[in-house]
Amino acid sequence: MNEFSLIDEFFKTISPGRKDVVFGIGDDAACVTVPCGMELLVSTDTLVAGVHFLSEWSGYDVACKSLMVNISDMAAMAATPTWATLALTLPKLDKKWLAAFAEGLKDSLAQYHIDLIGGDTTQGPLSITITIMGLAPVGKAVRRKTAQPGDLIFVTGELGGAALAVHYLKQPGITEKAQEVLMDKLLHPKPRVEWCELIRKYASAAIDISDGLSVDLSHICKASSVGALLKYSDIPVHPLVRHYRKEKAVDLALTGGDDYELCFTVGPEQSNCFFRDTHELGLQAYPIGVIEKEPGMRLILSDNSCVAYQPKGYSHF
Ligand code: ADP
Ligand code: MG
Numbered sequence: 001m002n003e004f005s006l007i008d009e010f011f012k013t014i015s016p017g018r019k020d021v022v023f024g025i026g027d028d029a030a031c032v033t034v035p036c037g038m039e040l041l042v043s044t045d046t047l048v049a050g051v052h053f054l055s056e057w058s059g060y061d062v063a064c065k066s067l068m069v070n071i072s073d074m075a076a077m078a079a080t081p082t083w084a085t086l087a088l089t090l091p092k093l094d095k096k097w098l099a100a101f102a103e104g105l106k107d108s109l110a111q112y113h114i115d116l117i118g119g120d121t122t123q124g125p126l127s128i129t130i131t132i133m134g135l136a137p138v139g140k141a142v143r144r145k146t147a148q149p150g151d152l153i154f155v156t157g158e159l160g161g162a163a164l165a166v167h168y169l170k171q172p173g174i175t176e177k178a179q180e181v182l183m184d185k186l187l188h189p190k191p192r193v194e195w196c197e198l199i200r201k202y203a204s205a206a207i208d209i210s211d212g213l214s215v216d217l218s219h220i221c222k223a224s225s226v227g228a229l230l231k232y233s234d235i236p237v238h239p240l241v242r243h244y245r246k247e248k249a250v251d252l253a254l255t256g257g258d259d260y261e262l263c264f265t266v267g268p269e270q271s272n273c274f275f276r277d278t279h280e281l282g283l284q285a286y287p288i289g290v291i292e293k294e295p296g297m298r299l300i301l302s303d304n305s306c307v308a309y310q311p312k313g314y315s316h317f
Contacts, residue, residue, distance in 0.1 A: 001093060003121050010098050011086065014106035015115040018082065030117035032083055038135045043073040049126035051316075059097040061187045062128065063104030069210065070132035071112055072191035072260040076208035078142040078200035079134035081112055081193070086119035087129035112193065140200050142264070145223035147205035149293040151265035153228060154285040156192045159213055161185040161238035163256020164245060178240050185238075189260035194283065199264055202274045206264035212313025213288075214254045217263050218297060230289035230309070231300045257314040265291055 001009070012025050022031035034040050047066050049055050067084065074081040086105070090098075109116055114132070165182035168174065174182075191208075199206050205224055209216045213235070221228050237253045245252055266274050278285050292298075299309040 001095070006093070006098070007119075007121060010102040011105075011116060011119065014102055014109060015117075016110050016113055018113065018115045020082065021115050021117055024115060024117035025119070030083070030085070032117065032133075034135065037138055039138050039141065041074065041077050041079040041134045041136060041141055042131065043070060043077075043134075044129060044131045045070045045073065046127060046129040055126065057187065058104075059100030059102075060104035063101045064108045064188060066128040066130050067105060067108040067112075067114070067132075068189045068191050069260065070130045071114075071193065072189065072208040072210065072262075074132055074134040075191050075193045075196055075199075076142075076206050076262055077134070077136065078140065078196050078203070078206065079136040080196060081114050081132055081134040083115050083117045083133040084109070085131045086116060087122075087131075088119060089122045089124040089127045091124065091126055112191075136200070142199055142203045142206045143223070144205050144207055144220045147220050147224035147226055147265040147291050148267065149226055149291055150268050151204050151291040152268060152271055152287055153217065153230070153263065153265050153289045153291060154287055155209065155213065155236060155261050155263045156195055156283075156285060157259070157261040158236040158238040158241075158286075159209065159253035159259050159261060160241035160245075160249065160256045162189070162258035162260075163212075163252050164238070164241050166256075166258065168244065174244055178244070182240060186258060189258065191260055192262045194281070195262055198274070198277055198281065198283070199262065201277070202266045202270050203264040204267055206262060209257075209259050209261045209263055211257045211315065212255045212311075213259075213263060214297065214309065214311035215313030215315075218311040220263070220265065221291075221295065221297065224291070225295070227292045227295045227297060228289055229292050229298045229300065229306075233302055234286065234288045236286040236288070254309075255312040 165186040297309045
């Protein structure tokens with residue numbers, strides 16, 4: 001089997017078959033139709049073996065995670081994911097691993113109605129790069145640089161679970177059931193696409209939490225030339241993190257990566273309508289603080305004192 005038969009066997013026919021794909025895998029480039037009134041958004045994320053996942057993870061799980069983290073970037077922009085390309089670097093031709101990888105990718109593509117329209121296949125240390133493309137109405141993509149002082153800050157879910165799985169899974173005392181739940185959080189992040197509509201309607205700025213809440217929120221702050229005041233007791237913490245790391249729970253929620261929740265800001269005059277629509281859609285947003293004019297990040301502690309906070313999170317270099 002060579003590179004070309006590999007592509008034919010594993011990747012050519014795994015897409016759900018979107019009508020807006022003029023042609024996909026097989027030519028030097030793919031061709032898609034961007035509907036009138038929509039803009040194309042493009043984002044890339046790489047997962048490297050030993051850095052973003054362990055080589056003992058199944059091909060199926062690696063594929064799911066690779067696509068989900070990319071979908072999360074589209075959700076953060078309030079864009080609907082539509083197409084993806086895959087740059088796959090493989091140490092060797094392991095057909096069993098590849099079959100599992102292709103199966104995981106197929107299931108994930110189907111779940112979000114995304115077509116795989118191209119890619120590249122090379123030999124080297126295992127790494128997966130997905131470029132995702134998505135659509136948003138003209139001018140409606142939500143950016144990082146548009147938060148305003150006075151805006152309320154929200155996150156879409158409880159944090160710290162994936163970080164607990166990364167750092168503490170093998171420590172004594174964590175039950176098998178809890179290990180399963182935590183590993184599921186790490187292996188199968190659920191991109192918050194259900195928030196797309198509300199973020200597009202209400203958010204002044206948004207980001208997905210891939211490296212940790214504090215560091216990702218600091219990207220919004222820097223891009224918008226503002227600061228943030230957070231309430232320590234309002235940071236939503238995953239119940240297992242509270243249970244197993246009581247003292248470090250909020251710290252893990254503020255600094256742990258890999259949760260793929262969304263963090264966004266909403267103008268105070270919009271907040272009533274935002275809460276009403278959130279409730280109507282059966283969603284829950286956790287208010288954690290407010291955007292301030294003064295740069296930097298501050299935390300209100302349980303005793304109501306206010307301290308400066310240095311954002312921390314995952315960084316490669
Ligand atoms: P080129 O030589 O022009 O780079 P390739 O021979 O690498 O083209 O790829 C042939 C076709 O297969 C192209 O349409 C390319 O987008 C697609 N392709 C290559 N690798 C992958 C992959 N891992 N997943 C999906 N499509 C792929
Ligand atoms: Mg070519």
